[in-house]
Amino acid sequence: MVSGFRMMFDHPATEAPAAVATDPAIRLTGLRRRFPGAPAPALDGVSLEVAAGEVFGIVGRSGAGKSTLIRCVNLLERPDAGRVEVLGRDLTAVDEAGLRAARRGIGMVFQHFNLLASRSVAGNIAFPLEVAGLPRAEREARVAELLPLVGLQAKRDAYPAQLSGGQKQRVGIARALASRPAILLCDEATSALDPETTAEILGLLRELRARLRLTVLLITHEMAVVKALCDRVAVLEAGRVIEQGRVFEVFTRPQAPTTRRFVAEVIGNAVPPGTLAALPPPGPGEVRRLLRVLFAGPHSTRAVISEASRRFGLDLNILAGRIDAIGAEPFGIMALAAYGAPAAVTAATGWMQGLGLTVEPLPEGEG
C-alpha cells in the first residue's frame, strides 16, 4: 500500500518532493545570550524558522551576533535562554552523547576553514567519519565520493598549507558533508576569499544544495551572498532580527534603514552625488517630486516611464536605475525626478501604482 501511494505521487527524480506541511528543519525560539561582562546581549530574543530544503541567510554588520546565533544551532554556544530545535528535536534538552550524535547530522563550514594542518586533504575529509567510528574502508570509499563532488581529486594527498583559499574551503565543504548531514551551517564561508573565488564557492554551494537537497543556514555580512544563494533572509542588528522575508521581497521592498543600506550595497541604485543639486528647479505652476519606482514581475519590461510621460504630460528625468534579477525573478529599481502640474504628478503616481508598481518618495540617503 505504501509503495502504491508512493507511485501515485512520485515525481520525476530530478524534482524535489512536494513540500508536505512538516516541522521546520531548524526552529529557534527566543534565543538570548549575554557574554559575561558584555554591556549588551549578543542575542536579544531571536526567533527563526528554517524550512527543510531552503537556504536561509542571516545578514548583519560585524558584531551583530551572527556567529553567536549560528553557533547556537549546534550548541557550540549554549544560549542563556530559548529553544533550539533541529529536525524536530530540542537540542538544549539532550545529554552530551545525544548532542554529539546530533552534531554529526549538522555540517558546518567556517570562515577560516579550520582544517587540520597535520592532515592531508583526504585525512581532513575523513576526520568526521573517523570521529563517528566508521571503519577505514568505508571512510576511504566516502572520501573517494566526496573529492570529485568538490573538484579536488588531484589534491587528495596535499596538505592544507599547499592549497589556495578556495581549495581549502572546498575541503571544508567536503568535510562538512562527509557524514551526509541534512543541514549545513555556513559561518561567513566566503568572507576570507577574493571575489572570483567567492563566486566559485557560491556556485558550488548552490549546486550541492540542489543535488543533496540540503537545508542551509548561512550567515554573512555581504548582501551579495544572500542574493546569490538564499531563498529567505533575516537581517540581524544588535542581537535582534529587525527584518525577514523572501529575498526578493527584502531586496525590492526593504523596510528598516539598515536593510536599505545592505540592499543598496548590491543593487546600487543610489543617485550619483551632485545630481540632485544640479537638477533644474520646477517651472511656474509645476512641482518637482523625487520618486523611487520599483518594477517587479511582468511590468519590468514595459515602457511604463515613457507612457506615463505621454499620458500625463510630465517630464520624467531618470536619475539612477537598474534592472536585475533574483533567482529567475527580474525587477527594476529607478530613481526619478518628475516635473509637472501637481495633479498630473499625483495622477501619474496613482496610475503606476495601479499597474502594480511600487512608487514612493526617494528615501533619504539615496539622493
Added chain:
Amino acid sequence: MLPWLSPMLQDLLVEAAWQTLFMVGAAAGIAVLLGLPLALLLQATAPGGLAPSPAVNRPLGLVVNAVRSVPFIILMVAIVPFTRLVAGTSIGTGAAVVPLALAATAFIVRLFENALREVDRGVVEAARAMGATRLQIIAKVLVPEALPGLLAAVTVTLVSLVGYSAMAGAVGGGGLGDLGIRFGYQRFMPEVMATVVLILILFVQGLQSLGDWLVRRLSRR
C-alpha cells in the same frame, strides 16, 4: 681515539659519557611521559579549555612553577628523602635521575603547554562541531596539530638536561660534567676539560640538529 689522554682517562671518559647519556635519556623519557598528560590537563582545565576547572588548574600550575623556580642544585639536595624513597639510594647515577626527571618534568610541562596553546582554536571548534569527544579532540586534534611544537620542546629539554646533568656530580651521579670538574679543574688537567667540553658541544649540537630535522619533517605548515 683521543691519543692525548691516558688509557685510564679514556676509559673514565667513555664511562662518564654513558652516564650522561643515561641520566639525560632517562630523565627526558620520564619528563615526556609525565609532562604530556600534565600539560594536557593544564591546558584542558584552563579558562576556555575543554573542561575549565580553576580548582585543578591553579594548584597544578602553582606546583609546576614552584619546582621550576628552585635552582637545580638546591632541588637535588632538597629532595634527597624523596629520591631515597624512589631509587632506594640517594647516591649514584640512578639516584641522580630522580631530581633530573623532576626538574625536567616541570620544565617541559610549560613548554608543552605553550605548544598546545598554539593549536588554532578554530580547529578544536570544528572538531566539536563534528561531534568529537574530548578525548578524541586531545588524541586526534591537539596532539597531532601540536606535534612539531611538542618535539621542539623535547629538544630544548634534552639540551637543558645535558647542562643539569653536569651538576649530578654533587650526588655522585658521575657523567661528563663531573669528570670535567674532578680532573680538568680540581687536578689541573686542561686536556680533560677541553675534551669534555668538546664532547658536550658535539652532543648538544647533534641533539639540536636531530630535533630541528624532525620538527621540519613533521611540520606541514
